Amino acid sequence: MASFVTEVLAHSGSLEKEDLGTRITRLTRQVEEIKGEVCSMISKKYSEFLPSMQSAQDLVTQVDKLSKDIDLLKSRIESEVRRDLHVSTAEFTDLKQQLERDSVVLSLLKQLQEFSTAIEDYNCALAERKYVTAAQHLEEAQKCLKLLKLRKCFDLKMLKSLSMELTIQKQNILYHLGEEWRKLIVWKFPPSKDTSSLEFCLKTELHLCTEESQDEKAPTPPIASVLLAFSILGELHTKLKSFGQMLLQYILRPLASFPSLNAVIESPPGAVVVRFESLLTDLEHPSPSEVFTKIRLVLEVLHKYLLDLPLDTDVENENSSKIPLSEVLGSVIWEDLSECLIKNCLVYSIPASSSKLQQYTEIIESTEEFENALKAMRFLKGDTTDLLKYARNINSHFATKKCQDVIVAARTLMTSEIHNTVKIVPDSKIKVADLPSPGEDDKLAVQKVSTALYDEAVSLQPGSTLDQHSFSLPTCRISESVKKLMELAYQTLLEATTSSDQCAVQLFYSVRNIFHLFHDVVPTYHKENLQKLPQLAAIHHNNCMYIAHHLLTLGHQFRLRLAPILCDGGTATFVDLVPGFRRLGTECFLAQMRAQKSELLERLSSARNFSNMDDEEYSAASKAVRQVLHQLKRLGIVWQDVLPVNIYCKAMGTLLNTAVSEIIGRITALEDISTEDGDRLYSLCKTVMDEGPQVFAPLSEENKNKQYQKAVPVYVPKWMPFRELMVMLQASLQEIGDRWADGKGPLATAFSSSEVKALIRALFQNTERRAAAIAKIK
Incomplete structure (x- = not known):
């Protein structure tokens, strides 16, 4: 009876559904039990470190059996759902979802099984020093x-244990690989701490x-x-970067230095x-071509024995691209190496003269050959590099270097001593090479300018011509450094005439910068000396x-x-700088003149007011006058043969005029x-009158100074009034009246009527004769 009912229900499908539900429930229970046992086993193995190989094998067998049962049930459910979808869709959907959840759990158990197997295989390969195989198994476990972490269905504590185990094993293999690397690549250094020395x-x-x-006992694996093991583990770039830095520091950079x-x-x-070995050489800096040859030799050795090994970027993909080790190392060291080669070689190979620029093509060719050799070894890619x-x-580097050298040389001259002088005469000329001959059009332009100047000169005074030294600098002394500075400016501009347009523009403005620099540096750098020392102030002027x-x-x-861009724009001029330099020299010398005037007046102040010419007062006044004359003579000595004659005479005349x-x-x-006071005042004035002209000695030849000493009234405006004052101190009333001559005599030229009257009242007693004399002064 039961068998008949069972057979009927089987034909109707109800029994099959109940049988499926019962079996799925049983499978679910078994899956959860196995999941618990797997978690426990993993916890013991990776957290508690207990041996559990046999239980692991049993679990693997159970998992495989359950997997087959689930696959069978899944196929039967699929067929039932398709056949009876219109009858019991909901029931079969629930059963299928439950089975899918069990399938997910089972797939995770398979991942755990694969992880465990990969770790076991890794340990076996590492023990046999098969580093590539070990690295591959470690990547599989990773x-x-x-995948387990993405599913998030397991205990986090268990996943943490697995992650820790994986980290420990990776560090373990990296340690072993590092030891092998140290055996394969050995650096030997001396005990010295000075790593940058030649020794x-x-x-x-x-x-x-x-x-x-x-x-x-310890066979060394091939490099x-x-x-390749480093590459699989993702540590190759780090290792080659460390090796590249040492290669740069201890081999390549010394070769370039x-x-x-x-x-x-x-x-x-x-x-x-x-x-390394040391060779005898007189070179201060290495030649780029020789350095390229040396570095190329070292890199060829490394390429042959270390880097000529293509690496798979993805071990599991047979069609993956292969990156040569040389390219990896090149990407690590090339930027620093090219910078080192530029700073230590190419910079110093830039010629100092434009005439040698043509020879530089050899260095360009050797640089190109060097890079092509590196590209052939795959150190470099096909792009043009900074080197x-x-x-x-x-051309740009030559101009930059030339400008830097010019500015450095100019600054050195500006900060050198001012008192080392050379004599400049009207015929003095700057010593530079002859300028290249201009073209035909330029010759015509020069002729037109010359003709225009000549016609203008002739039109000034018909029948006469200007002196050849009319526009020359008068004879004087200048600093030797300034003469060299001007020669440097001429030589730099001469260099610009044979350079490229870009270089010519840079050189031209470097010359302008020289003069701007002089304007700012010299007054500041020599400020104290220019204020204290009159001779230096005159030289600076x-x-x-x-x-x-x-x-x-x-x-x-x-x-x-010069370059057309300078000529056509009308910018090739220095005339705009002229007022600034004239003002700079004038202000410095005038400041010195003011200081000397103050000193003269201070010395005269010790003579009080000449009011009481007793012995003590006369002695003080005589001393003050002597000090003034001594100061003027001392100035005359330090300015003699330094200042131009006309400037010297004007300066000394101004100071003597101040005293007078x-x-x-x-x-x-x-x-x-x-x-008695009048006699003593006359004596003081006589001293000034006799010795004052002697301060006019602009030339070193004594006999040539007499003409300037005779022309004292020209440079000292108060000299004639001073002479008239001396006459009045010794003259009678009649003589004073005669020299006044109704306002037409020399006394009237020197003093006003009120001043003459005041002097008469001071010199003579109040008598009718004095009153009559004063009455004549109108």
């Missing part, structure tokens, strides 16, 4: 753990192991397996050694006038030979002058 470099060696060691250093390659059995761009951009004199025509001399004016003012201010 992928399994990543340190000569004792530095790099040893590369090129063959697999046959030592039974390819070590590098020391011209006497040479690389030597030795090949003992099973290894290659890179070391070659720098070498090819020689001459220096400024000398520079201004040349700036007037400097641009015109080169205008037709002060004496005149004090004497004319007196209200009572006794006969």
Whole structure:
């Protein structure tokens, strides 16, 4: 009976559904039990570190059996759902969802199984020193753990244990690979701490192991397996970066820095050694071509024995692209290496003269050959690099270097001593090479300018011509450094006439910068000496006038030979700088003149007011006058043969006039002058009158100074009034009246009527004769 009912229900499908539900429930329960046992087993294995290999194998068997049952049920459910979808869709959907959840849990258990298997295989491979295989198994375990973390169906504590186990094993294999790397690549250094010295470099060696060691106890694996293992683990770039930095510091940079250093390659059995030797050389900086050859030799050795190994970017993908190790190392070191080559070689190879620029093509060619060799070894990609761009951009670098050298040389001259002087005469000329001949059109322009100047000169005074020295600088002394500075400016502009347009513009404005620099540096750097020392103030005055004199025509001399961009725009001129230099020299010298005037007046102040010429007062006044004359003579000595004659005479005349004016003012201010006081005042004035002209000695030849001493009234406006004052101190009333001559005599020219009357009242007693004399002064 039961069998009949069962058979009927089976045909109707109800029994099949109940049977499926019962079996799925049983499977679910079994899955949860196995999941618990797996978690417990993993916890013991990776957290508590208990041996559980047998239980793990049993679990694997159970998982496989459950997997087959689930696959069978899944197919039966699919067929039932399709056949009876219109009858019991909901019931079959629930059963299917429950089965899918069990399938997910089971797939995670499979991932755990694969993780465990990968770790076991990794340990076996690492024990046998099969580093590539071990690294691959470790990567498989990493992928399994990543999938487990994405599902988020397991206990976080268990996942943390797995992550920790994976980290420990990765660090373990990296440690072993690091030990193998140190055996394959050995650096030997001397005990010295000065790593940048030549002696340190000569004792530095790099040893590369090129063959697999046959030592039974600790055989050395081939370097390819070590590098490939590093690549699989993602640590190759870090390792090559560290190696590249040491290669730069201890081998490549010394080769680019020391011209006497040479690389030597030795090949003992099973290894290659890179070391250094010293060669005799007189070069201060290494030649770029020689450095390129040395570095190329070292890189060829590394490429042959270390880097000529293509690596798979993805081990599991057979069609993956292959990146050569040389390209990896090149990407690490090339930027620093090219910068080192530029700073230590190419910069110093830039010629100092435009005439040598043509020879620089050899260095450009050697740079290109060097880069092509590196590209052939895959150190570089096909793009043009900064090193070659720098070498090819020689015109710009030449101009920059030339300008820097010019400014440095100019600043050195500006900060040198001012008192070392040379004599400038009207025939003096700047010593520079002859300018290149202008073209035909330029010749015509020069002729037109010359003709125009000549016609203008003739039209000034018909029948006469200007003196050949009319526009020359007068004879004087200037600093030797300033003369060299002006020669430097001419030489730089001469260099610009044979340079490219870009270079010519830079050089031209460098010359302008020289003069701007002089204007700012010299007054500041020599400020104290210019204030204290009259001779240096005079020399600085001459220096400024000398520079201004040349700036007037400097641009015109080169205008037709400079770059068109300068000539056409009318910017090739220095005339705008002339007023500034004239003002600079004048202000400095006038400041010195004011200081000397103050000193003169201070000395005269010790003579009080000449009011009481007793012995003590007369002695003080005589001393003050002597000090004034001594100061003027001392100034005359330090300015003699330094200042131009006309400037010298004007300066000394101004100072002597200051002293004379002060004496005149004090004497004319007196209200009572006794006969004895008048004699003593006359004696003081006589001293000034006799010795004053002697301060006019602009030339070193004594006999040539007499003409300037005779022309004292020309340079000292108060000299004639001073002479008349001396006459009045000794004259009678009649003589004073005669010299006044109704306002037409020399006395009237020197003094006003009120001043003459005041002097008469001070010199003579109040009598009718004095009143009559005063009455004549109108």
